[in-house]
Amino acid sequence: MTVSTGLAGLCGLGVFLHGWMVRKRGDRSDQTLLSRIGLGVLIVTWGVLVPITLYLWREGLAAPWLFGAETYDGGVVETVTAVGLILIGVLAVREAVVSRGLIRTAFWSGVALFGVLAFGEEASWGQHIFQWSATGAFATANLQAETNLHNFVSPRLYDIAYAVVGWGMVVAAGLLSLRPPWLAPLLRQAPLDRTSVFRIALLVSAGALLQHELFEEMAEAVAILAFVFIQAELALTRPATRVPAHHPAAPCPSA
Numbered sequence: 001m002t003v004s005t006g007l008a009g010l011c012g013l014g015v016f017l018h019g020w021m022v023r024k025r026g027d028r029s030d031q032t033l034l035s036r037i038g039l040g041v042l043i044v045t046w047g048v049l050v051p052i053t054l055y056l057w058r059e060g061l062a063a064p065w066l067f068g069a070e071t072y073d074g075g076v077v078e079t080v081t082a083v084g085l086i087l088i089g090v091l092a093v094r095e096a097v098v099s100r101g102l103i104r105t106a107f108w109s110g111v112a113l114f115g116v117l118a119f120g121e122e123a124s125w126g127q128h129i130f131q132w133s134a135t136g137a138f139a140t141a142n143l144q145a146e147t148n149l150h151n152f153v154s155p156r157l158y159d160i161a162y163a164v165v166g167w168g169m170v171v172a173a174g175l176l177s178l179r180p181p182w183l184a185p186l187l188r189q190a191p192l193d194r195t196s197v198f199r200i201a202l203l204v205s206a207g208a209l210l211q212h213e214l215f216e217e218m219a220e221a222v223a224i225l226a227f228v229f230i231q232a233e234l235a236l237t238r239p240a241t242r243v244p245a246h247h248p249a250a251p252c253p254s255a
Helices: 002-025 033-059 076-098 102-122 124-130 155-178 181-187 197-209 213-241
Strands: none
Touching (some): 033 197, 033 213, 076 102, 076 213, 102 124, 155 197, 155 213, 197 213
């Protein structure tokens, strides 16, 4: 697990540096409010949350109010995760409505459904909001005694799944940075038609952090925010892709 984290981190750093070099040779379209938000997420993640996590681990302490725990669903980071899932659903509904073509509409409808289901699971389908107590198997077999399904699965299985997903995110970031010719049809689609160092940095950050159980809650939030970032990029670029309305030319004044 530690070795995988180190390898993913080194690969991610290489991908990030390559993306930075590509950005420096291109235009400066990254200088937007959205990019600054992405930069803020990266600063908080690596400058605040990662050091706090390492300190707590070294001292044998825990901060469930900040990160939650395997037996406690809550905390600031998990709240950010839940809000991110809401944003994924909302932005996906928007794309499903404005998209042209059955495939794109179906894809974004599926993403919206994922956002709803994932948020429901993260929020235990309202248990903490409406303050009910779990019953039956949810009370006896659920790891956190909550009304959800994902806590019936052993956290050790999540470790494996997260590591695989994390490497997938690092590879995806590498492809977005290297932009191989065989991927050109996808890379011509907005917003991937423009290289974003913040998009790449968010993906490799989530991919590296997903390799170790120590960072999993934080990594979930960063991974979801990375996807929200891409969705927001698409939402912001779509108006520019629309064909402007045709306005007939004003008649010339008569002599």
